[in-house]
Amino acid sequence: NAGVTQTPKFRILKIGQSMTLQCTQDMNHNYMYWYRQDPGMGLKLIYYSVGAGITDKGEVPNGYNVSRSTTEDFPLRLELAAPSQTSVYFCASSLADQETQYFGPGTRLLVL
Amino acid sequence: AQSVAQPEDQVNVAEGNPLTVKCTYSVSGNPYLFWYVQYPNRGLQFLLKYITGDNLVKGSYGFEAEFNKSQTSFHLKKPSALVSDSALYFCAVRDMRAGNNRKLIWGLGTSLGVNP
Numbered sequence: 351n352a353g354v355t356q357t358p359k360f361r362i363l364k365i366g367q368s369m370t371l372q373c374t375q376d377m378n379h380n381y382m383y384w385y386r387q388d389p390g391m392g393l394k395l396i397y398y399s400v401g402a403g404i405t406d407k408g409e410v411p412n413g414y415n416v417s418r419s420t421t422e423d424f425p426l427r428l429e430l431a432a433p434s435q436t437s438v439y440f441c442a443s444s445l446a447d448q449e450t451q452y453f454g455p456g457t458r459l460l461v462l
Numbered sequence: 463a464q465s466v467a468q469p470e471d472q473v474n475v476a477e478g479n480p481l482t483v484k485c486t487y488s489v490s491g492n493p494y495l496f497w498y499v500q501y502p503n504r505g506l507q508f509l510l511k512y513i514t515g516d517n518l519v520k521g522s523y524g525f526e527a528e529f530n531k532s533q534t535s536f537h538l539k540k541p542s543a544l545v546s547d548s549a550l551y552f553c554a555v556r557d558m559r560a561g562n563n564r565k566l567i568w569g570l571g572t573s574l575g576v577n578p
Contacts, residue, residue: 354505392552392570393506408565440505450496451566453505 352376354454356441362460363431371426371457373441381444382424383451384408384416386437393440399424431461464489466555468569475543476577483538483572485553494556495536496566497527501549509551512536523547543576550574 357372375382384396395408399418413435415427424443428435438458442451465488475481487493497509510521517529527538538551553569 390570393568395565398565442506450508450511451506452508453498455505456503 354441354443354452356439356454356457358457359455360458360460362462363428364462365431365433367431368427368429369431371428371439371441371459373424373426373454374422375424375441375443375452376422377443377445377452378421379443379445379452380421381446381449381451382418383442383444384414384424384426385440385442386410387440387456388437396426396439428459433461435459436461464555464557464559464567466553466567466569468551468553468572470572471570472573472575474575474577477545478542481540481543481547481574481576483551483553483574485536485538485569487534487536487553487555489555489558489567491558493536493558495527495529496554497521497525497536497538498552498554499523499549500552500571506552509538545576545578548574548576 354375380401383398385393387393394410396414397416399405402421405416418424438456440456441454444451467486495512498506500506509525510519512519512529520526525540529536550571550573552571554566557565557567
């Protein structure tokens with residue numbers, strides 16, 4: 351099993367550009383999450399999903415959108431990139447809400 | 463308020479010595495507690511969790527953690543540190559508030575350095 355995979359690994363965006371961060375898991379997990387990690391700030395939850403077709407906001411959803419059309423995929427969309435969105439983004443999945451979360455390797459995003 | 467605190471930004475120990483990384487929490491009800499480790503330029507990896515049962519939880523790579531309800535703590539420990547244990551360690555607790563219980567509350571992380 352590949353676990354949780356994320357693409358791209360690194361991306362530079364200009365202010366105002368858009369992009370989609372891809373996340374795929376092959377563990378048949380119902381729950382998926384998007385976090386951002388900023389230095390010294392720990393992890394902040396952006397969006398999460400409890401199953402295909404169901405998504406909900408986390409702590410810091412502004413400037414992002416998600417969709418969950420399949421169990422495996424949970425893409426994160428940035429519509430108008432801003433310098434404040436420079437961060438490392440992690441996708442994670444779990445079988446149920448209290449279960450262990452499995453993380454992808456992360457996407458490093460730089461907005462200039 | 464639901465929260466997790468890791469009071470030390472940085473912990474340094476000598477290889478072979480015991481290590482402790484501290485975590486305290488504040489949640490309503492019985493807590494679900496987790497420890498994760500992050501190596502440089504990698505995603506987080508699960509180490510161990512406490513949901514119920516024995517207060518001493520054993521996890522991956524020789525780590526263990528002790529749940530102390532009276533002190534609301536869940537400190538991570540290892541009897542003999544290795545240089546390869548040098549990493550960033552995160553404590554997390556399940557958010558028990560109604561409607562939020564699918565989320566984890568994360569500590570800010572503790573950087574562990576093990577000196578040869």
